[in-house]
Amino acid sequence: MNNRYDVVIAGAGPAGGQCARDLAARGYDVVVLETESEDEFPRQSNKSTAGTFPSMMASFGIPDDVVMQYTDSVVLESPTDHYVREQPGAVLEFADFKRFLVEDSRADGAEYRFDARVTAPIMEDGQIVGVRYNGDEEVYGEIVIDATGPAAPLAKKLDVVDLKRENHAIGIEYEFEGIDIDRPGFADLHDTMMLRLDHEIAPGGYSWIFHTGDDTAKVGLCYIQNGSHERYARDDFSIDDYLSHWLETDPRFADAERLEGKQHRGSAHIQPPETMHTDRFMAIGDTVPSVDPLWGEGINKCMQSGRVAAVTADSCLKHGDTEPTAENLEVYDTLWRRDVAPNQRKRLLMTKLLYLASNERYDELMADLNRLDDDTLAKANRGDVRAITKLLGLDDVPLLASFAKQEFGLAFP
Numbered sequence: 001m002n003n004r005y006d007v008v009i010a011g012a013g014p015a016g017g018q019c020a021r022d023l024a025a026r027g028y029d030v031v032v033l034e035t036e037s038e039d040e041f042p043r044q045s046n047k048s049t050a051g052t053f054p055s056m057m058a059s060f061g062i063p064d065d066v067v068m069q070y071t072d073s074v075v076l077e078s079p080t081d082h083y084v085r086e087q088p089g090a091v092l093e094f095a096d097f098k099r100f101l102v103e104d105s106r107a108d109g110a111e112y113r114f115d116a117r118v119t120a121p122i123m124e125d126g127q128i129v130g131v132r133y134n135g136d137e138e139v140y141g142e143i144v145i146d147a148t149g150p151a152a153p154l155a156k157k158l159d160v161v162d163l164k165r166e167n168h169a170i171g172i173e174y175e176f177e178g179i180d181i182d183r184p185g186f187a188d189l190h191d192t193m194m195l196r197l198d199h200e201i202a203p204g205g206y207s208w209i210f211h212t213g214d215d216t217a218k219v220g221l222c223y224i225q226n227g228s229h230e231r232y233a234r235d236d237f238s239i240d241d242y243l244s245h246w247l248e249t250d251p252r253f254a255d256a257e258r259l260e261g262k263q264h265r266g267s268a269h270i271q272p273p274e275t276m277h278t279d280r281f282m283a284i285g286d287t288v289p290s291v292d293p294l295w296g297e298g299i300n301k302c303m304q305s306g307r308v309a310a311v312t313a314d315s316c317l318k319h320g321d322t323e324p325t326a327e328n329l330e331v332y333d334t335l336w337r338r339d340v341a342p343n344q345r346k347r348l349l350m351t352k353l354l355y356l357a358s359n360e361r362y363d364e365l366m367a368d369l370n371r372l373d374d375d376t377l378a379k380a381n382r383g384d385v386r387a388i389t390k391l392l393g394l395d396d397v398p399l400l401a402s403f404a405k406q407e408f409g410l411a412f413p
């Protein structure tokens with residue numbers, strides 16, 4: 001077996017799969033090591049609701065046959081109100097999507113080793129030159145990429161990431177049939193992705209219903225286990241208890257039945273990354289926290305980070321005489337901050353502010369969104385300070401004070 005490659009990638013998720021696709025298409029020798037077995041792939045890593053937008057589908061040439069349902073709008077719900085925004089999207093079958101990335105990159109020559117659990121970097125003169133997997137097996141590369149999501153075995157050992165417990169977001173989801181998709185008193189959820197802000201259901205986070213056709217939908221929730229969660233959480237309630245509680249109390253689920261084997265769960269970190277590379281090494285996808293802090297959109301960000309890592313690797317390897325030193329890989333961080341997650345810090349602060357707001361404030365937010373033009377939300381979501389201040393009012397002073405206290409240790413009288 002060939003044991004030397006241009007690029008070794010750990011993890012066949014959206015980030016690793018896309019990076020392999022781009023590198024193989026440019027003619028590089030690339031191998032992807034994936035811990036799961038090929039027969040069942042993806043099993044535990046089949047974790048995502050996989051709601052996405054046409055820009056992702058078009059940029060990465062994703063075929064229609066991995067789409068479960070095209071959607072026309074996004075709905076935001078608060079405890080007693082909602083707001084509808086026309087916005088085309090697509091809910092993918094995440095497992096089919098992951099398998100597509102594997103097959104498509106293989107068609108261009110990428111190699112995959114399944115049942116290959118990466119554990120540690122192989123170091124020479126202080127630089128990574130390969131990876132160790134399944135205990136004592138080894139593979140070598142000019143450049144090594146960690147795309148294992150939050151597991152991050154290489155990035156952690158190389159001190160490239162420092163994923164913090166207080167920024168850990170967890171999510172759980174089931175697929176159901178028999179849901180009342182157009183229940184009087186609620187928004188019509190046909191062909192929509194709905195996100196609900198309600199601390200009763202997802203304290204310090206949000207829950208969702210993504211329509212997947214007829215009376216079926218993906219139903220889940222997530223939250224960050226930080227101060228906002230503590231403030232609104234119930235004693236001894238696990239994330240599963242919150243989902244059960246929602247299912248028992250929301251009339252839309254009165255006749256809903258869980259679809260066998262359709263359960264997804266996973267985690268990510270919501271924090272701004274510091275560096276994302278070192279000599280001969282880049283960390284991509286959720287290994288460096290790439291998930292959109294506000295709405296949890298991770299797939300597009302991960303694919304984009306895989307793409308900019310491939311561009312960076314190409315810029316070093318194509319000349320043959322440009323060593324992939326940390327200095328020469330710096331362009332990856334620059335492209336990430338410019339193209340993958342611009343305004344990440346501002347958006348993160350806005351996210352924390354949003355999750356700190358009360359249920360009553362969520363109801364007011366829906367009323368404000370219904371009053372303001374559609375652009376305000378889109379701009380605020382991009383971190384535009386003027387749009388954010390438009391959404392804040394005088395009544396928000398106590399909220400801002402408690403936010404400042406939580407974030408910066410500032411106390412207002």
Ligand SMILES: Cc1cc2nc3c(=O)[nH]c(=O)nc-3n(C[C@H](O)[C@H](O)[C@H](O)COP(=O)(O)OP(=O)(O)OC[C@H]3O[C@@H](n4cnc5c(N)ncnc54)[C@H](O)[C@@H]3O)c2cc1C
Binds near residue numbers: 045152
């Ligand atoms: C419940 C939930 C719902 C979500 N919903 C959405 C959504 O609707 N839209 C959206 O855009 N995003 C969503 N996300 C986020 C999105 O799924 C992630 O951002 C995305 O999957 C991350 O891709 P990745 O390639 O970085 O990592 P992953 O998808 O985590 O892939 C990592 C791969 O590495 C493998 N691996 C792990 N450890 C090792 C190891 N040691 N050695 C070898 N291989 C290893 C894993 O098996 C996996 O195949 C959701 C996430 C969760 C948890």
